Amino acid sequence: MDPQRVKDVYERLELLDDRLGHRLRARGGPARATPEQIEEKVRDLAEFASELRALVKDLIVALTARPAS
Numbered sequence: 001m002d003p004q005r006v007k008d009v010y011e012r013l014e015l016l017d018d019r020l021g022h023r024l025r026a027r028g029g030p031a032r033a034t035p036e037q038i039e040e041k042v043r044d045l046a047e048f049a050s051e052l053r054a055l056v057k058d059l060i061v062a063l064t065a066r067p068a069s
Contacts (some may be wrong), residue, residue, distance in 0.1 A: 005062030020051075021048075023041075
């Protein structure tokens, strides 16, 4: 395991949550959302999912890697 890489992934995860997390949390019900708001939510969710996938991949690499010398 490479502790520095794990730390880097954790920091990137925190940044992702700071940047997009508040957008994905519930604000009102879907009955009140306009089609434009729903479309924006779907885009935000797709961006979040894509970045999260990359972070998980990097975390797996960090957990299986040898520590940097």
